[in-house]
Amino acid sequence: MSLVLKKGNEVVGEAAIRSGCRCYFGYPITPQSELPEYLARRLPQVGGVFVQAESEIAAINMVYGAASTGVRVMTSSSSPGISLKQEGISYIAASQLPCVIVNIMRGGPGLGGIQASQSDYFQATKGGGHGDYRLIVLAPSSVQEIADLVKEGFQLADTYRNPVMILGDGILGQMMEPVDLGSGDVGELPDKPWAARGKKGRRSRNVINSLYLDSEKLEQLNLSLQKKYRLIAERETRAETYLTEDAQIVVAAYGMTARICKEAVDMVRKKGIRAGLFRPITLWPYPEKELRLAAQHSQAVLTVEMSAGQMVEDVRLSLNGEVPVEFYGRLGSMVPSAGEVFEEIQRISKKIGEVK
Amino acid sequence: MLIKILMAGFGGQGIMSMGQLLAYSGMLEKKAVAWIPSYGPEMRGGTANCSVTISTSPINSPVVTEPDILVAMNRPSLDKFEDALKSGGKLFINSSLINRSVKRQDIETYYVPANELAGLLSESKVLNMIMMGALLQVAPLVSPMSVMESLRMMLPESKHHLLSLNSRALQMGAAVFKNQTAKENSIVAG
Secondary structure, three states, X not given: OOOEEEEHHHHHHHHHHHOOOOEEEEXXXXXXXXXXXXXHHHHHHOOOEEEEOOOHHHHHXXXXXXXXXXXXXXXXXXXXXXXXXXXXXXXXXXXXXXXXXXXXXXXXXXXXXXXXXXXXXXXXXXXXXXXXXXXXXXXXXXXXXXXXXHHHHHHHHHHHOOEEEEEEEHHHHHOEEEEOXXXXXXXXXXXXXXXXXXXXXXXXXXXXXXXXXXXXXXXXXXXXXXXXXXXXXXXXXXXXXXXXXXXXXXXXXXXXXXXXXXXXXXXXXXXXOOEEEEEEOEEEOOOHHHHHHXXXXXXXXXXXXXXXXXXXXXXXXXXXXOOOEEXXXXXXXXXXXXXXXXXXXXXXXXXXXXHO | OEEEEEEEEEEOOOHHHHHHHHHHHHHHOOOEEEEEEEEOXXXXXXXXXXXXXXXXXXXXXXXXXXXXXXXXXXXXXXXXXXXXXXXXXXXXXXXXXXXXXOOOOOOEEEEEOHHHHHHHOOOHHHHHHXXXXXXXXXXXXXXXXXXXXXXXXXXXXXXXXXXHHHHHHHHHHHHOOOOOOHHHHHHXXX
């Protein structure tokens, strides 16, 4: 294992190359611009294509085109830029094309700010574009996990012919941590008989399309998409738990916030409060069963986010009223401190004591 | 050991590089490290700060709100972050650019005339290395050898002729506190 010290954004780029990604289309925006900058230099070295498009909308449609040919392709942006890409993302999902889309979130709404945030959870997991579609959404919480999840993301995208989103925040994108990038030997990429890259001796040509004017056919497409989404939901949930076995209070958080909460959990444990951490790694599909298991002996779940409360809705849906759910969040790129989360856990612990 | 450090100054003082160098050195010594930058949209000027965490066990939160060590390279940085420093923490002040004394009584303060010392080497760009030398003399987070090794790895070969200058700057910073306690240093600065 050899470690290098690298920025999260650059690691997205390097991990993509080591996953066989050879096409990138994007438009710069803080706090993820180190990623296109890195790929502008690196992709030509490995025979790849880097295009800085004229806009985010152009970039996502270039992804649509490249993905149609079966190559591994990626785009990235930050919150306002991801909003611009939504139409294309819906088309790609409908056309069942694999690709990886990276959102290094910044504060919103509107043009917002350039610092970290987690307020695009709804957009990522509930469909920011139109129609009944889903993205597979992966949420790394360290630079090492960025490398691992980008690789996994490309595999999942190919396996299910579905767009995958890597959802990080501005801190994660800009921070440096030691990372093991692995060998870069992806082996043989999966066969893609559906790709539009010439007839190759077949009688009919492959068509990539998202337009179905016949309602019955459109319903059939939707039914097959829903079947695929159910399969993904059954098979592909991922989560990390920390000290949840005996936890009275389970803190649920993802990404950078989860690491802050882990520190808070250690702090309250020293005070004798039995707290634990539940960290979803897949935000869609949401690891509902894993959360129910982690919270089965708990008396309260505290969700912490850098938003006004978005993931907390999935926490409530997963627990379905079995455990009371509390929320703590900071807005507009303010980052909750471990001390604040510590206070919240203490407050809830006191409340539980009084109910008894 | 888990140490959280905040380094702050204005763009161009080498704040980001100083933090990266410290993190890189920690990694070479097989410690867990994290480096987080924070700056505005300006290319130069403006305020810049970065936080570094060095630990002998895996790092939970790399976000630094209450640093154990604060390095203030200019006056606005001291004004902004003095109150955030942990009680009993260490404060390093670039006394060449900061003309006020410290308000806090519950911390150790170390005054380093970094710009003046850099002037003695006829190279203003090494003031971050001077501060780094002073910092490591007082708080041996990593060895100066690891710092030089990291610098060798971070710099492209075309810049390796600058290694000896940087090494001298590192030693010059360390010399400020070689035979001196914090109290004596504050009397000198006072």
